[in-house]
Amino acid sequence: MTSSGGETRAVFQRPPHLVDPSGTLAVWFTEPPGMVVQFARRGPCTVELAEWLVATAGPRVLERFPGPEPLAFVLDLSQMVGRDPRARAIITEGVGTLAARAGRTVVVPPVSATRVYLASLHVAASLARVLGITVSVEPLPQAVHALHAAPLP
Numbered sequence: 001m002t003s004s005g006g007e008t009r010a011v012f013q014r015p016p017h018l019v020d021p022s023g024t025l026a027v028w029f030t031e032p033p034g035m036v037v038q039f040a041r042r043g044p045c046t047v048e049l050a051e052w053l054v055a056t057a058g059p060r061v062l063e064r065f066p067g068p069e070p071l072a073f074v075l076d077l078s079q080m081v082g083r084d085p086r087a088r089a090i091i092t093e094g095v096g097t098l099a100a101r102a103g104r105t106v107v108v109p110p111v112s113a114t115r116v117y118l119a120s121l122h123v124a125a126s127l128a129r130v131l132g133i134t135v136s137v138e139p140l141p142q143a144v145h146a147l148h149a150a151p152l153p
Contacts, residue, residue, distance in 0.1 A: 011038050011076060018060060020052045027057050033065040034072030034103070038079075045083035047090060054094030062097065070103025080110045104134040 010016070016026035019040070026040040037057065065071060105128070109121055118137075125135040 010040070011036050011074075016040075018057055020049060020056075022048070025049055025053065025057075027060075029061060029064050030072065032072050033069060034074075035061045036074040036076065038074075038076035040079070042079045042081055045077075045080055045087045047084050047086050050084075050087035050090035050094075054090060058094065058098050062101070068101075071098070071101045072103055073098075073105040074108065075105070076108040077110050078108050081112055099131075099133060102133045105136075107135065107137050108139060109137055 010026065012028050014028070016038075017029050018027040019025065022043075024039060024041055024043045026038050028036045028038075030036060035057070037053065061071065107121060107125065109118055113121070121137055125137055128135040
């Protein structure tokens with residue numbers, strides 16, 4: 001999934017619908033309704049990225065897909081290298097409205113993830129499943145194919 005220069009190949013060949021100001025996160029809206037969020041290049045999850053994801057990408061997916069139908073989410077963290085602890089809190093507090101619409105969520109773990117990080121990711125996925133959210137942790141090709149996701153124009 002990574003070229004020799006460390007840049008991530010985009011999950012889709014079409015340009016993303018949204019890109020954060022730093023160029024780190026790319027977002028595609030998909031069919032079935034939902035979105036793929038991908039770290040477009042190696043970098044940490046900062047407070048600024050978390051705030052952009054919650055304040056910009058989250059509301060935009062709800063605008064794009066109004067109504068009660070469940071949304072599919074793919075979070076490609078494969079190029080994420082660390083995170084600011086405050087970023088997790090921002091995302092956790094800010095995803096309330098999206099969680100209510102989550103039909104299925106697939107998380108692609110960071111390539112550099114330690115065993116401890118992977119274990120905590122699986123525990124978080126299990127907790128989400130207890131709350132009624134379908135979450136799995138998978139490599140990117142399986143994540144996109146599992147949702148049969150295709151980018152919207």
